Amino acid sequence: MxxxxxxxxxxxxxxxxxxxxxxxxxxxxxxxxxxxxxxxxxxxxxxxxxxxxxxxxxxxxxxxxxxxxxxxxxxxxxxxxxxDKRPELQPLIERARDQVIVSTFVGNVAKPGEGYPSDEEIKQFYESNKAKLLAPPQYQLAQIFLPAAEGNDKAKVEEAKKKIGELSAKLGKSAGDFAKLAQENSAHKESAEKGGELGWVGEDQMVPEIRRVVSGMTKGEVSAPVKSAAGWHLIKLLDKRPAATRPLADIRANLIAEMRSRKAQDMERAYLEALSIKLPPTINQIELGKLQNTLR
Known part of the structure; x- marks a missing residue:
């Protein structure tokens, strides 16, 4: 609300x-x-x-x-x-109050100690999860962008399609200056001011249409026009880096947070299991069935 x-x-x-x-x-x-x-x-x-x-x-x-x-x-x-005094709200208020007590109590019971994880535990976790800690391939890109989103004026959409085709032809036939054309034509102002340069972009940060094209390009190549939901793009691949394992120093804080979260989940599960053993729950199936029938 x-x-x-x-x-x-x-x-x-x-x-x-x-x-x-x-x-x-x-x-x-x-x-x-x-x-x-x-x-x-x-x-x-x-x-x-x-x-x-x-x-x-x-x-x-x-x-x-x-x-x-x-x-x-x-x-x-x-x-x-x-x-707040309405009778029908009292059970809801009481349940909300109880839930705060339960969640904070369990959270305290399942809180890992301040010393967890140790440096050695962090290193072990890092080594055993290296395959999952790969940074995706990185691409240094430049683009020329013309907006042509779905629902825009049809004439403007067609005009953008025609113009991107003309720019593509100009680049293809004369190896035109991509940076100059980006400065003069791209609607993405931030990159246009830098000759279309977008900087380094992770493969997982690209929209699918562009990712499919870029993954098959070679350094220095300019793509054919690419249509995305936002409009038309001409993409130039300036450089690329393969997938690589992130250095421990770069992701140490994230690993600590992940390890503490997992530890807390394990501690919570162990606490609830121990409580169930100490106080085994029993269910009256007959009464439960009666209540269930009232829902039909």
Whole structure:
């Protein structure tokens, strides 16, 4: 219902003009206030990846503040109208409360120790998973792009098709200057300014239509016109690198996160299995069948 994005930085202008007593006030919405302590509690509940994003993305941080202010404002109105006292909501509220307790308790039980994984365990995991840690082939590309998306004006689509054909012919017959033609004709401004250069692109980052073409090209070759959902492309292959195993140093943080996640899953599974042995569940199939029949 609400966009629970991860936070932007504090509203500096607001903080500079508020009295000392309100220096921890991050934002307001009418009488609703959001303070640094409130925001810190939200941040503490974020996943590590989300916290890392928020540390560098001021816009995302601000969206979180706005979203939380809106959530608090709606909650305030609902409470003023007694919505939280409605009888039919009580089981849902109680279940949501219980679920928070259960999930946080199990998460704590299944939390790997601070020292896990050790350097040796990381190295062993890396060595045993090298085949899965391949970086895909990398291609240094340049392009000339003409937009011709589905649903666009038919005449414009045909015009783009005709123009890309003319550019292709010009390159093919006279070995024309690809960079110059890209600067003059490509609609992708960022790359056009650099002679069409896109930099290094991983095979897994390309749309299928372009990936199929590029994978069979040789260095220096220019493709025939390629149609994608966005439009027409002429692709020049400047260089390429084969698939290669990523160095441990480059992916160490990701490996640690993966290993801790797997360890936590194993610990959770072991805890639940032990609990089932300690307190074996029994099911009344007759009563269960009666309840199931009420659903039909």
């Amino acid at each position: 609400f966009e629970i994005t991860r936070p932007p930085l504090l509203l500096i202008g607001l903080l500079l003009c508020t009295p000392v007593a309100a220096q921890d006030l991050v934002g307001k919405m009418g009488d609703i206030e959001l303070r640094s302590s409130d925001l810190k509690a939200i941040l503490d509940a974020q996943a590590p990846d989300a916290r890392r994003q928020l540390a560098t993305d001021a816009a995302a941080f601000e969206r979180l503040v706005r979203s939380e202010l809106m959530r608090k404002a709606v909650l305030n109105e609902a409470r003023q109208k007694g919505w």
